[in-house]
Amino acid sequence: MKSKKMSSDKSIHSDEIIKIATGFHLSKILFAAVEFDIFSKIGRKKLQAKEIAKMCRLPVRSTTRLLNGNVAVGLLNYEKGKYSNSKVSEKYLIRGKKEYLGDLMKAYNNILYDKWGNLEEVIKSNKFQPVFGPQKDTIGNISKNIKIAEKAIMAQHNYSIKPAEELASKFDFSKYNTLLDLGGGSGILSITAVKKYPNLKAIVFDFPPVCKITRKVISKYKAGTKVKVIEGNILIDDFPKGADIILISGVLDGYDSKICRKIIKKSYDYLPSGGAIILKESIINDDRTSPLFPVLFSIALMIETEGGDARSRGEMTQWLKEAGFKKIRYKPLTGISGKFRNLGFLYAEK
Template sequence: MADSKKKIGTERIQNIVYGFKHSAILWAGIELSLFTKVSEGACTIQDIASACGLSPLNAERMVVACTALGLLEKKQGKYVNAADVEEYLVEGKPRYFGAWSLMGRADFSDWLNLCERLTSPQPPSVLGIYEKMGPEQHEMLTRAMFNVGLGAGHKLAKQFDFSNHKLVLDLGGGSGAYCVALCRRFPQLRAIVFDFPDVCRVTDELIADSGLSDRIKTNPGDFTRDRFLEGVDAIMLNGNLTQYGPDEVRVIARRAYQALPPGGVMHIIAENLNDDKTGPLIAATWSIHEALLGSKGRAHSDAEVTGYLEEAGFRDVAATEFVQNILQRVTGWK
């Protein structure tokens, strides 16, 4: 009789162990402009070797590895980019994601010491390393986030009607990309990006490049400590929720509620956990990332974020999927 017991292998564990190698393959492909060259027509190993300045041997190694990872596809003997690679990793395209992807290398060595960080007796601070970043680090992060945020901002503009709002305050708005997308969609809307001074200097440039300096302004400061500006009727906290612990989020929600007029709205877009806190993996990863950064932040569940807004006084609070398995949007009204 055949053994009906399911055999347990090591493939899943090996793939997790090799995860950093897979990241390195992706980063090398971006740095070599491999995906851009493929998009431009380099479709054989010989073509890719010539276009990327690789030996035929190393070109074959890279192409095979990228194909095994699903970054490239082989069709009728020729290589093409996978659909998401073509959309996000080809230089010059509006949604180019390469600069953001390469940022993962900046803290790579820290991840190798995760156990040490988790057992450190050093207590976390509210923002950890974010408070200590220099101008160059802020600039790199802010510029890298622009295209990513612009795509998300366009998505928000389609999901939510801002036509009845006049002034939106973007807490920790970074590059200002959400505000740019919203102001392009809603001509009556103005916006303020509330972020650190070193960030706002770069944000002002990005806003000017977008031709919206007359409608989008920056407010340098720390929104966890400094006064919220008056006159806003919509407030956003997008993409940075995991930097804060529950106590800090409650304070932010209360201050937002106090700053808004009746009929005002608050949106929180974040990598939220499901209510059982079993995933998604991206949210769980961002959560543990905060241990490396020394902050009090962690990932929050949809139920927790809904609770923070309701405790502050917001009504009709609802959580909806924003980007499948990545981002949730929680919205509440005053």
């Protein structure tokens, strides 16, 4: 008995702790490389450290360390004294690529990195940390300030491109005429849906500073004839008239459950009979301890919003039932990230 216990103790390794402890090193080498735009500068080439340092106007010694770090984590390759992008970096970290994640990396680095450094304060005070401005939470600041809205919304846009495609292929919008995209952000979910469904139109409803960005994105995607943008506050203003389906993606996670219930009830009252609602989120399991990404997201939301939290299927189902929705169903969106982000959507009918 004793010897069995000893041998199993040997298999327990301090590396498990050290890997978690040094997680911030990993984030930061990625963020620094994105900030210096190293992946775009390398592009499809194979370059020496001194060439990359020169292009970035950085010292060779420190740049070499950063490059080596990125090789060690698999974001760069190193062969015969030259660095090149790994497959994943080539796809996601080169500016101008469709699925570029650099804006999101910059948002993590410039907006959230320091705030996570104050986690103990957040736990002690049980209050969010003002993220952009002196007092307001993230949503409050996005609603008021175009510069902040631009940073946050373009980061979200990066994130939403692929799920938008998957949503449009997994949900049959053909039965509906007009989609109301509450808190539609850059509008990418609406744009993607109307492009796939010729008879569908959409209305993106969001705060005025966000709508300025939405209009630019819509014009870039040449979707102006099918996607309207209307400024307003979901919590206060009447929803724009005429839609028979409502989409709420990445919005409920910013609010406490009382407000979420109100938004869902307001949606129910708004919809015509036979209308539908879609709730899309990164979904935490009902016991709230897994999967890792939504669990960390729930901590991030505690740091940066007044009442936000990751949402579970169970609680969203309950809110839909309470509001009166029927035929509540769920589909996962695993296309972009396997099970890691645990994205999915609930949909229901009035």
